[in-house]
């Protein structure tokens with residue numbers, strides 16, 4: 179059913195502990211993915227995008243990882259309560275995941291056909307022959323030319339873009355209801371990037387699955403996603419429909435990301451790229467104020483007194499910020515923001 | 520693929536030539552007159568001359584090499600100075616126990632070392648890993664004859680599960696052969712397995728860090744399938760390489776083990792020939808071991824193609 183919530187993560191916190199001490203990788207992360215929609219996670223390196231995705235897959239190491247609070251509910255089932263065995267049926271089954279580096283994401287010593295077919299056999303319990311037929315069908319679906327011959331190819335015999343297509347074919351072969359794509363195009367060159375993103379949006383439309391698209395590129399978000407979740411230092415700072423967030427940015431960090439985007443056309447040459455000053459805070463302890471306060475251009479004394487509550491900014495749009503109005507009006511004249519209003 | 524095999528085969532030929540020159544020179548350039556040494560202390564000058572002529576020692580070195588080499592490729596390695604029997608016959612008589620000992624050891628080693636090394640890597644730095652690696656250090660540092668005597672004391676003298684020594688030929692049935700070789704094979708295996716387990720651990724650990732392992736987990740594959748079908752196969756090349764290298768060490772171990780367990784193999788023949796200064800036999804054995812090692816290396820090279828499609832080209 180389109181529009182119904184499929185994945186819901188509520189107040190999730192995650193810590194890594196080891197010799198170096200404790201690391202609060204996620205704090206109070208809440209979001210949901212509806213059936214058939216594309217939700218994008220954005221944020222700079224280390225903000226917790228992959229860790230959030232890996233938590234949904236329950237793929238983080240068993241030792242040193244703790245979830246002090248929160249829940250991950252997929253299709254009515256609590257994933258944090260699942261055994262490893264139960265998760266093995268869900269991974270690659272209900273949830274498929276593709277990763278950044280298609281060059282190294284396949285076993286080098288097996289053919290791509292075998293690698294697709296083994297996934298199909300595992301999840302659908304079909305014979306090798308049926309699984310191979312399915313593999314061929316999937317390679318055709320992701321528009322691999324000459325799929326009949328390519329099915330026996332080894333990963334090193336394919337180009338990067340081709341491999342990412344095969345990866346998508348492999349993951350979609352088991353009809354996942356949710357596809358998690360963790361920076362699927364970062365390692366590819368620009369033209370191939372666009373093709374892969376187009377493939378993902380087309381397949382989402384044809385197959386009706388939900389997608390979580392992880393990227394650090396707001397441009398990709400703008401072109402591909404329905405909703406966007408902006409993360410900073412392990413927290414969700416702003417979340418909403420793409421048009422709402424890009425047209426009315428309400429958090430200082432989102433504003434920073436938008437201002438750091440290269441502009442198109444004439445403005446591109448007029449204005450230098452703005453960088454966000456300062457560095458991401460260390461996460462070895464939880465702070466009792468807004469995590470972005472030290473880098474924020476809109477900071478007030480109230481920001482340093484307590485962790486801000488999540489504010490409803492508009493229909494389908496929330497931000498964890500005390501000064502949402504100031505941020506929105508300050509960016510009113512930004513070219514990108516104007517384009518989305 | 521056929522090109523790869525032919526290439527490897529062709530590459531083995533110069534190695535073989537070089538080795539034979541080396542072995543030839545080893546004996547002929549050794550200090551002292553071989554004829555005198557062979558004839559012994561009580562020989563008359565006439566007898567020494569006769570020996571010199573029979574062994575072509577009166578001819579130039581290159582001429583001698585040509586004679587020796589053309590004989591060698593016709594499997595004529597001369598005769599034992601001690602018994603007068605042809606060297607090839609002496610070696611052929613002793614091949615069976617040595618081959619059986621090496622093969623049995625190899626099978627035991629692979630069965631023990633590869634699973635242990637893989638488990639150690641999978642549980643890297645955990646208790647299981649530390650235990651396995653501690654045993655592997657022990658296995659590698661204790662000499663073969665010490666473990667041999669300990670094994671004999673425990674399993675032959677005390678428990679009486681296996682014979683103390685001796686060899687039952689295949690003509691007595693393979694079961695009897697294997698029983699007679701179990702203790703020597705275990706003794707040899709302990710050293711060998713320690714090496715292979717460590718290399719397996721390192722190779723598997725490296726492959727486990729690779730991105731494709733994450734992909735496999737994300738596909739819902741079981742740990743066993745990931746380890747055996749994907750990780751071990753990818754790690755196959757370095758592991759097989761070390762098994763091949765380890766074989767050279769195994770040959771040294773075979774000599775000791777055959778003496779301890781009184782097995783009438785090539786190891787024993789070597790010891791006897793050296794003690795008797797039976798140069799043609801020593802030379803023949805060195806050549807035999809060299810050719811064996813070259814063949815094993817060739818098999819290792821060919822097995823690369825089995826593991827890694829990128830090698831096949």
Ligand SMILES: Nc1ncnc2c1ncn2[C@@H]1O[C@H](COP(=O)(O)OP(=O)(O)OP(=O)(O)O)[C@@H](O)[C@H]1O
Pocket residue numbers: 194201203221222223224225226227228229230239394
């Ligand atoms: N296995 C782990 N053990 C300890 N810390 C980890 C582990 N995995 C991730 N982290 C830490 O968690 C934080 C979030 O990492 P994450 O990989 O989610 O970032 P990201 O947003 O995906 O960044 P990028 O854009 O670089 O992929 C980082 O500070 C990282 O160092």
Ligand SMILES: [Mg+2]
Pocket residue numbers: 227228229360
């Ligand atoms: Mg990441």
